[in-house]
Amino acid sequence: MAVTINGTKSTLDVDAYMDELDELAGQARREALLHLPDDFYDARPWTRHIAQKAAHMGMSREALFAAMLAVISSRIPANVKADLTGRDVLMPLNVFVNLSGCSGGGKSRAIGTACRLLPDMTGKVKEFNPASGEAFPAAFVTRAKEDGEWATKQKTDRALMVCTECSELNQVCSRPGNTIITQIIKAYSGETLGLNTKNEEINLTVGAGQYRLAGVLGVQPANATMFTAGIETGLTGRFLYFYTTDESMADRLDEDMPAPVEPWPDVQLPDGQFPKKIVFPPQARRYVLRLQRKGTAGLVDDVDGHRGENVGRVAALYAIMDGRTAVNMDDWALALCVMDTSDRVRAWLLDKCHSEQVRVEADKVDTREKAKDSVAERRDDRIRNRVLNALDKHGEQIRLDGRIYQGLTRADLQRRLARDARRATPTIENLKKEERIIECLLKGSSAVVYLDNIYDDYPHQLIDAERM
Known part of the structure; x- marks a missing residue:
């Protein structure tokens, strides 16, 4: 002007x-x-x-x-x-x-x-x-x-x-x-x-x-x-x-x-x-x-x-x-x-x-962006807790490399997470990086199993897991 x-x-x-x-x-x-x-x-x-x-x-x-x-x-x-x-x-x-x-x-x-x-x-x-x-x-x-x-x-x-x-x-x-x-x-x-x-x-x-x-x-x-x-x-x-x-x-x-x-x-x-x-x-x-x-x-x-x-x-x-x-x-x-x-x-x-x-x-x-970030952060925390709770409370016993874990297949975990399942992948990847969970293949199947890693060290191999 x-x-x-x-x-x-x-x-x-x-x-x-x-x-x-x-x-x-x-x-x-x-x-x-x-x-x-x-x-x-x-x-x-x-x-x-x-x-x-x-x-x-x-x-x-x-x-x-x-x-x-x-x-x-x-x-x-x-x-x-x-x-x-x-x-x-x-x-x-x-x-x-x-x-x-x-x-x-x-x-x-x-x-x-x-x-x-x-x-x-x-x-x-x-x-x-x-x-x-x-x-x-x-x-x-x-x-x-x-x-x-x-x-x-x-x-x-x-x-x-x-x-x-x-x-x-x-x-x-x-x-x-x-x-x-x-x-x-x-x-x-x-x-x-x-x-x-x-x-x-x-x-x-x-x-x-x-x-x-x-x-x-x-x-x-x-x-x-x-x-x-x-x-x-x-x-x-x-x-x-x-x-x-x-x-x-x-x-x-x-x-x-x-x-x-x-x-x-x-x-x-x-x-x-x-x-x-x-x-x-x-x-x-x-x-x-x-x-x-x-x-x-x-x-x-x-x-x-x-x-x-x-x-x-x-x-x-x-x-x-x-x-x-x-x-x-x-x-x-x-x-x-x-x-x-x-x-x-x-x-x-x-x-x-x-x-x-x-x-x-x-x-x-800026407030809207911070609000979005806050919502996303809360959502990720919720999904994180749901994943760990599902493995702890509903997981079946899985034997891997001579040790017993609590675990769920990918399909079972998705059913437990319901509407949060489509947003769970980044959360699962973060949990793997934090060594809170490990991922393995079920023996005789292509199903991926997520295990609650309660041990201090990883198994020697992440395949041939068996249901107990």
Whole structure:
């Protein structure tokens, strides 16, 4: 699978790309590629505060920044939209982020901190963790009877989907008939959520463009299967990806960082009283239009199908945080930096998830092989014991070279072994090698006789055995 690096499609597949990160570039280079640049956070007061806050709390800057993007999006009224190209319907500012990192990396703390930095002062933001596709329209609307007729009433126009453990969402989405993935895909574009049913009481839908939905997911690489499986459906390309493991923290384990010096700005978000339109500079519009034409021509990978929209949404959030409705090229450049880093983290995540899937499948194969070996070993032990017991308990006395043995002909032994007879040959050969039994010919017959060798040495000859 190809990856995108700095906005350009690479000819490297993911494995080769990760080899470059882990082997050729080395650990320091890998960290630099998966993290936003240090000077990125100096661009705006609110991102400076985020960097200082994260250091003070001992958490990843990327985790707090990513969660902040989702929280900002969820606080913006639904009637604030972006005119990305000047030619399409207005674009919703619904932002979905993927916090990718190891367990215990502080993803949940980052989400909680972001919510406290920009609290919901309106009381209109519904926070939820979906167990089914019906949870999405239910976050915004409810059904009630008016004059004997069922009617839909909108409770709010804003919601924040929070799932700190993606493994939980994977399990829920794997249930037959579950529509969570479909609803996330539709919500990204602001399409109508919910499905019409014949039961009026539960006929729950929220119209296109009438809601704002942001989402933040905590994802461990081993549990990212919904994103590897969601490439073809477009789910993967609708998320922004952030690497939340900060390896540099290992050098600062005992360092007590000071509280933020940069104050959190007095953010004035749109109040939703009147519709607002976020506009973009001509260069940004040309960038998005070119991506749209490439998509129409089939020249864009599935994972990059919404790249232009993602960049536009992040740029719009930057403008809104500054109290503007016009995106400038500084906003756009910062959004492109976020998108380029997101592309690299996405490649890393998909590779890690794929490697984990391979390891799990290999473990299953290894377990099956070990189980087969164990079954074969137990079967051989059983046959071995049956052979020796048959000779000991049911064998007739056989004279050979002046000595008396307990023995059975091949035919008699096969009858005693019954269903195990067809697998007994290797076991008999092993017993002969161990000198537990010997094989001889019965006098005057071609029958082979197996004898329980109770003597320390072999007979001088292994023919002309006689029944007693």
